[in-house]
Amino acid sequence: MTKNNSSPIKSYENKDGKTLYKFQVYLGVDELTGKARSTTRRGYKTKKEAELALARIKLQVSEGTYKQVSTETYQEVYDLWITQYEKTVEESTFVKTVGYFKNHILPSMGSYRIEKITIAICQKHYNEWASKVKKARTIKSYAKKVLDFAIVHGFIQTNPFTHVETKVKKAFTESAEDENxxxxxxxxxxxxxxxxxxxxxxxxxxxxxxxxxxxxxxxxxxxxxxxxxxxxxxxxxxxxxxxxxxxxxxxxxxxxxxxxxxxxxxxxxxxxxxxxxxxxxxxxxxxxxxxxxxxxxxxxxxxxxxxxxxxxxxxxxxxxxxxxxxxxxxxxxxxxxxxxxxxxxxxxxxxxxxxxxxxxxxxxxxxxxxxxxxxxxxxxxxxxxxxx
CATH class of the missing domain: 1.10.443.10 (Intergrase catalytic core)
Structure with a gap:
């Protein structure tokens, strides 16, 4: 008698030769396209861990509470946002804004998955900008606009930049006010x-x-x-x-x-x-x-x-x-x-x-x-x- 191996849980080896587990699960029919939807999850250390994750997703799908994890990066959302932004501002303002992103924001955050960006990550990068340029608050406000756009389009629920602390204690220095x-x-x-x-x-x-x-x-x-x-x-x-x-x-x-x-x-x-x-x-x-x-x-x-x-x-x-x-x-x-x-x-x-x-x-x-x-x-x- 042959063993039934129809379980959706499959084992595989990662690049280090370590055995991990993955599965593919049916998510129903996409209302917009009429096509069947499914998702693949991988990276589970044990078969039991994969089975629990699979059961959790199946329950969410049956209850209608499942929300597919976004795979958009900050760069991808920026590319969508900047196209719309260009239509709303003067050309000179647009050029200046692109410069902020090219020189500061995208090198720091462009590769991040949008849903994985936390308050701590945003605070870290704001602190880096503040240590290098005077217009750190301006840069932060533009970086925040992209995440606001992500909220509107349903990629994320909240904007971590909202909670970034921008106030810093200034050390006392003797300054020649009139000269400045x-x-x-x-x-x-x-x-x-x-x-x-x-x-x-x-x-x-x-x-x-x-x-x-x-x-x-x-x-x-x-x-x-x-x-x-x-x-x-x-x-x-x-x-x-x-x-x-x-x-x-x-x-x-x-x-x-x-x-x-x-x-x-x-x-x-x-x-x-x-x-x-x-x-x-x-x-x-x-x-x-x-x-x-x-x-x-x-x-x-x-x-x-x-x-x-x-x-x-x-x-x-x-x-x-x-x-x-x-x-x-x-x-x-x-x-x-x-x-x-x-x-x-x-x-x-x-x-x-x-x-x-x-x-x-x-x-x-x-x-x-x-x-x-x-x-x-x-x-x-x-x-x-x-x-x-």
Whole structure:
């Protein structure tokens, strides 16, 4: 009499020659495709362990509570998510996001099975990112988005990144606060613009004057066209910006808030822009370029295309280096404008509207970095009030 060997439990040898057990179990018919479903489980050390696992799955299938273990990796879920994400953001934002994943997140987590990622694993990688880069919280927020996407699609039930601790105790260090502040005082700004007028070409000088006296972003200034300025009403409309897209190409996009804003210009800045407008026509006609069209860029390169944002910083640093001036970035001129507006007595709402901050918190954060003169003025008011 032959022995019945119909048991679904089968033995096999792994690569180390060790005997393990596996089985295949029927899961019913897939409602979507109408095809039979089954799954194979392996890696059991004993036949008894495999029999218990098989019985457990059969019970879950009969009760309708069985959920097949996901085999998706973080990389595979990311590939699905990034396709959808690209449709929802500006090209420049998309490129920046891909960089976060390529340089930090995917090298750390890409090969993990999505359902095996724990809070401890996420915390470990956040700590690694925090030890290497300043934008660890930003990286963590993007890594979390992929797992949020996995929840929506039923791959996992909870997001372990939700419970990652991002607060760290900062050690006390003696810091030269004034050296690190990225803005000029009133006197420093006047000196910088005086030297910029002498050292730079008129186009670069006009650009720095405009940024310093409007507080607009560098990307917004480089996207301006001459039909954005109203010389009669002394106004300029800021409704676009340049961004860096795929293959590092510059392109036009909306402002950071997505909303246009119209701000007033002072007479001196207007006259400087008029002078540059006249010089631009003279200089560019020698290059064979017609600058009379309505959408002519206010500031363009010698090919009448967008100026590279890095060039603006080179111009600024060349002035600072030549005359040994305080190192401030082009974005620091925006902070300078904000600080001096507060020093001049402008309200928080006025500053928020002029600079185009979507969130008043951004305005208040800059307010905390007002110049030393404003801080000294505050204590003088306090003393005058008490002793007056």
């Amino acid at each position: 502040e990225n803005f000029y005082t009133k006197e420093e700004l006047i000196l910088f613009l005086e030297k910029a007028k002498v050292h730079l070409n008129y186009k670069a000088y006009a650009l720095f004057r405009l940024i310093a006296y409007t507080g607009m972003r560098k990307s917004e200034a480089l996207a301006l066209t001459w039909n954005d300025v109203n010389f009669v009403e002394s106004e300029i409309i800021i409704n676009k910006a340049i961004g860096r897209g795929k293959q590092t190409q510059l392109y036009l996009k909306t402002t950071k808030t997505g909303k246009p804003r119209t701000i007033k210009l002072d007479e001196t800045t207007l006259s400087i822009l008029k002078e540059w407008n006249k010089l631009q026509k003279q200089q560019y006609i020698q290059l064979g370029i017609n600058t009379l069209k309505n959408n002519q860029l206010m500031f363009s390169n010698t090919k009448n295309d967008f100026i590279q944002p890095g060039q603006v910083q080179k111009w600024m640093y060349s002035v600072q280096n030549k005359y040994t001036l305080k190192k401030v970035t082009p974005h620091g001129l925006r902070h300078t404008h904000c600080s001096l507006l507060f020093e001049a007595g402008a309200s928080i709402k006025e500053v928020q509207d002029r600079l185009g901050h979507s969130d008043v918190k951004t305005t208040l954060d800059i307010y905390t970095h007002v110049t030393k003169k404003a801080k000294e003025g505050a204590i003088q008011k306090f003393v005058s009030y008490l002793e007056g």
